[in-house]
Amino acid sequence: MSQTLGMYSSTYQGVNMNLNRIFAIVLRHIFTTMHQLERFFDVIISPVLVLILWGFLSKYVQNIQSSQLASFLLGGMILWVIFEKVSTDIGVNFMFEIWDRNIINLLASPITFLEFLTGLLTISFIKIMIALTSMWLMAGIFYNFQITSLGFGLALLWINLFIFAISFGIFNISLILKYGHSIGPLTWILPFFVQPFAAVFYPISVLPPIFQKIAFFLPISHVFEGMRYTLKFGQFDYGSFWTAVLLNIIYMVASLIFFTLVFKKSLRSGRLVKLI
Amino acid sequence: MTEGKIMDKRVILEVKNLRKNFGPPAGGFTAIDNISFSLKEGEILGFLGPNGAGKSTTIYCILGLIVPDEGNIRIFGKDISKDRSEIFKEVNYASADFNLPWNLTIWENLLVYAKLYEVPEAKKRITELLQLFEMIDFRNTATRDLSTGLRARANLCKALLNKPRLLLLDEPMVSMDPDVVDKGINLLKQIQKEEKITILYTSHNMWEIEEIANNVIFLNHGKIVASGTPLELTQSVLKLEGDEPNLRDVFIHLSRSKYES
Numbered sequence: 001m002s003q004t005l006g007m008y009s010s011t012y013q014g015v016n017m018n019l020n021r022i023f024a025i026v027l028r029h030i031f032t033t034m035h036q037l038e039r040f041f042d043v044i045i046s047p048v049l050v051l052i053l054w055g056f057l058s059k060y061v062q063n064i065q066s067s068q069l070a071s072f073l074l075g076g077m078i079l080w081v082i083f084e085k086v087s088t089d090i091g092v093n094f095m096f097e098i099w100d101r102n103i104i105n106l107l108a109s110p111i112t113f114l115e116f117l118t119g120l121l122t123i124s125f126i127k128i129m130i131a132l133t134s135m136w137l138m139a140g141i142f143y144n145f146q147i148t149s150l151g152f153g154l155a156l157l158w159i160n161l162f163i164f165a166i167s168f169g170i171f172n173i174s175l176i177l178k179y180g181h182s183i184g185p186l187t188w189i190l191p192f193f194v195q196p197f198a199a200v201f202y203p204i205s206v207l208p209p210i211f212q213k214i215a216f217f218l219p220i221s222h223v224f225e226g227m228r229y230t231l232k233f234g235q236f237d238y239g240s241f242w243t244a245v246l247l248n249i250i251y252m253v254a255s256l257i258f259f260t261l262v263f264k265k266s267l268r269s270g271r272l273v274k275l276i
Numbered sequence: 277m278t279e280g281k282i283m284d285k286r287v288i289l290e291v292k293n294l295r296k297n298f299g300p301p302a303g304g305f306t307a308i309d310n311i312s313f314s315l316k317e318g319e320i321l322g323f324l325g326p327n328g329a330g331k332s333t334t335i336y337c338i339l340g341l342i343v344p345d346e347g348n349i350r351i352f353g354k355d356i357s358k359d360r361s362e363i364f365k366e367v368n369y370a371s372a373d374f375n376l377p378w379n380l381t382i383w384e385n386l387l388v389y390a391k392l393y394e395v396p397e398a399k400k401r402i403t404e405l406l407q408l409f410e411m412i413d414f415r416n417t418a419t420r421d422l423s424t425g426l427r428a429r430a431n432l433c434k435a436l437l438n439k440p441r442l443l444l445l446d447e448p449m450v451s452m453d454p455d456v457v458d459k460g461i462n463l464l465k466q467i468q469k470e471e472k473i474t475i476l477y478t479s480h481n482m483w484e485i486e487e488i489a490n491n492v493i494f495l496n497h498g499k500i501v502a503s504g505t506p507l508e509l510t511q512s513v514l515k516l517e518g519d520e521p522n523l524r525d526v527f528i529h530l531s532r533s534k535y536e537s
Contacts (some may be wrong), residue, residue, distance in 0.1 A: 018361070026392035028377060031388070035379040035418065101375045105434065108339045108444075109392045110364040239311050267343045270298055276374070 013076070017118060021111045025119025026126070031095060033127075039059050042089075042163040047081050048138055055143040071231050075146045076200045076224055081155060082128055082152050083198075083220055084191045089124040091176065091187030092170025098181045098275050107272070108245040113263060117173070121166060127146045147263075150227065153236040164219045167248070167255040168194075174255070174262040181275055199224050219247040288442050288474040289315040294347035294497075296333055307333040307516060308344070309498035315442070315474050321386060322489030322506070323478040326531040331478045335446050336459065338476075339369060361481070365393060367531040370409070370435035371446035372428055376419050382406070382416040382430050383405035386437060405433040425456040432460065436467060443475045449484065461487050482523035492523065495532050501530055 033039040054077040062070035097103040106116070139145040147154060173188040197215045199207070204215045204225060213220040228241035266272040283515040308330045323331050329387050336342040338349055349356050351363045376385040383402065385508050390398035406412040409429045419427060428449055435443060449457045461484055468475060479485055485492060486506050494502040494509070502509055506521035513526045 016361075018394075020394050021392050024388050025427050027391060028380070028388045030317050031380045031384045032377065096377075100377045100379075104371070104374045105369070105376065105389075106392075106433075107341055107367040108364075109389070110361040110394075111362060111392055160390070177319070269340070270333070270336070270342050273332075 017112070017115050017157070018110075021109075021115045022119045022122060024111075025116060026123050029096075029119075029123040030227070032096065035152070042128055043127045044134050047085070047135050048243045050077065050081060051135045052142075055145075057138065057185060058145070068232060071145060073201055073228050074139060074143060075147060075231060076151070078132070078139065079223065080195070080200045080229060081135065081157065083134060083161045083168075085131060086124045086128050086162060086165035087168035087172065088120075088188040088193050090120050090166070091125060091172035093123060094173050094176060095181065095187070098176075101276050103275055104263045105272060117170070121169070124165075124169070125162070132158075144186055149229050151236070153226070153230050153241075155262055156236070156241055160219055160223045160248055163248045164223075164244075164251060166251050167251040170255040170259050174259045176275070177259075177266045177271065178262045179217055182270070192268050194218060194220070197221060201253070203228065217247065219244040219251065222247070277306050287314050287315045288317050288319075288351065289476065290350040290353075291334070291338070292348045292350075294334065294337060294349070296330075296342065296344045296346050298319075306498050308337070310347075310500070311495070311500050312498065314495055315504070316478060317441075317474055318472045319467075319491065320468065320475040320477060320489050321494065322485035322492040322523075324482075324492055324527060325495035326527075327415065328392055328496040331495055332446055333498075334495075335444050335478070337371075337418075338444060342376055354495060366441045367394070367437060367444070368438055368440040369444045369446070370431040370433040370441075370450055372424075372431065373446070373454075374431075375424045375427060376430055376434060378420045379418055381416050381418055381481070382411060382422070382433075385419060386433060389434050390437055395438050399436075401439075402433075405436055407499070408467070409433055416535070422434075422461055425452050428456070435472075439500045441471060443474060444476045447479050448477075449479070449481070457481065464488065472511060482527055486521050486523050487497060494526070495501065496530060496533075501533075502526075 001155055011174055032045065054074055058070035058074045061073060069137065097106055107113075136147050139147060150157065168191065175183050175186065197207070197211055197218055199215055199221045204221055222240040222244040226237040226244070229235070229237035229240065263272075284425065294308050295306075295380065296313050297304045297306050299305055311330075312447055312472065313321070323329050323334070333342060337344045338351070338356070340348055340356050346444050350419065351367060358365055372443060372537075376382075378493060380388070381488065386402045386405070387398060390402060390443065395401050403412070406415055409432065411429055411433065414422060432448060435445070435448075449460050452460070464475075465488060469532050475488075477485065477488060492504065492506055492509055493500055502513055504512065506523050507519065509523065510516055510518070510521045514522065518520070
């Protein structure tokens with residue numbers, strides 16, 4: 001029995017991915033975004049609105065405090081949006097297949113679950129690039145904040161955030177597979193549980209000791225510490241970067257193991273076909 | 277020599293000693309209890325049984341979406357647990373329980389699925405199917421705006437996109453009016469004849485099965501309790517000597533019979 005289960009599971013988690021099938025998932029979500037205004041809102045309008053809000057706050061802080069603190073706030077907000085949008089988008093796009101009652105049609109096709117996940121990640125990547133570009137332009141034009149002042153380090157910070165968001169997204173999908181679609185709304189609340197420990201707008205040192213310990217084990221807290229270091233000293237903080245990379249590897253492996261176990265169980269228990 | 281060549285070339289689907297229990301090993305619910313059957317090329321098998329008999333679970337096992345506790349499923353002579361993606365390029369599925377994405381137009385939906393199944397000359401094939409199912413005028417209509425009957429036709433278009441050699445239809449025309457069902461059945465028969473598709477068809481509408489199926493399997497409590505042509509079943513189960521199948525009465529008789537292992 002376990003042999004049979006293993007074979008079925010490897011079918012879904014095989015590494016020979018087909019680009020046509022991944023593109024089909026991307027195409028499906030491009031069409032969805034074209035037809036559903038709220039998806040468009042999610043990609044461009046929502047990040048821009050958040051930026052406007054934080055832009056004014058930063059301007060106020062700049063007047064009464066320092067321009068550096070204003071940069072910390074605005075930079076923190078822009079990078080936080082990357083994490084929040086990607087991590088929730090993966091779960092929400094998965095939920096779309098359940099809400100549309102399309103998940104069985106999709107999984108009955110030749111697609112593997114890994115290809116399906118890769119398609120969801122690709123569409124999240126495209127969306128966040130659009131959001132990031134629009135925020136970068138807005139911040140530059142209206143608040144004179146150049147996120148590119150972080151230099152090449154910005155790309156490295158961005159990669160670490162994106163990878164952690166992917167781990168989070170995979171964890172979200174695993175929760176939906178394990179507990180059913182009713183858990184769905186939790187997937188777009190979960191990132192906010194992380195936010196207090198992520199040190200997005202303040203340094204880890206202001207947290208109580210126990211929270212500092214939790215923050216140490218989150219890759220994104222090191223990303224934000226690294227961002228502040230770079231903005232303050234004009235040098236890239238390799239210490240924070242490598243700590244985040246190491247933690248990201250651990251989180252990615254852990255989320256994939258959790259997903260694999262939950263997916264195998266859902267195939268065995270029949271929960272996969274009862275998601276709707 | 278490949279596995280497929282060793283087997284009877286004409287066997288498209290082979291289900292052997294399939295068993296599936298949900299819940300704890302002791303006291304759980306046995307959905308499929310050691311069933312075996314096969315479908316040959318071009319055959320249409322009616323898969324009948326009361327609610328909870330195990331029809332859908334069997335189909336999900338064939339689709340690889342539920343892992344059986346025991347047994348083996350081979351499609352085109354290949355083990356689905358090993359070659360699923362390759363096999364499923366030539367298999368398709370439709371059920372009235374499931375929709376195509378709600379906000380996409382029919383054309384967009386079929387284009388997405390054509391990519392998933394790597395259909396060559398996708399646009400030509402989509403146009404061909406939309407014309408055949410008299411849906412070409414609805415190609416730019418969102419799925420949510422279609423009537424139940426049109427949605428079912430759209431599902432069938434999706435199911436035929438890749439010219440499947442094996443088609444699994446789980447109550448594809450449920451809740452449709454008799455006129456739409458009649459048209460749907462006739463279209464399916466026509467396409468099946470032209471493209472030599474092998475079909476596993478479940479329905480609670482006995483007229484549909486009598487119209488379309490060459491052979492019938494009757495499932496109850498997860499076991500195959502009767503099989504044969506619709507006429508053979510009518511004669512053997514109801515002890516009738518007529519030459520008209522009456523699957524409705526066969527269904528009622530078998531469903532109400534106390535199950536004995």
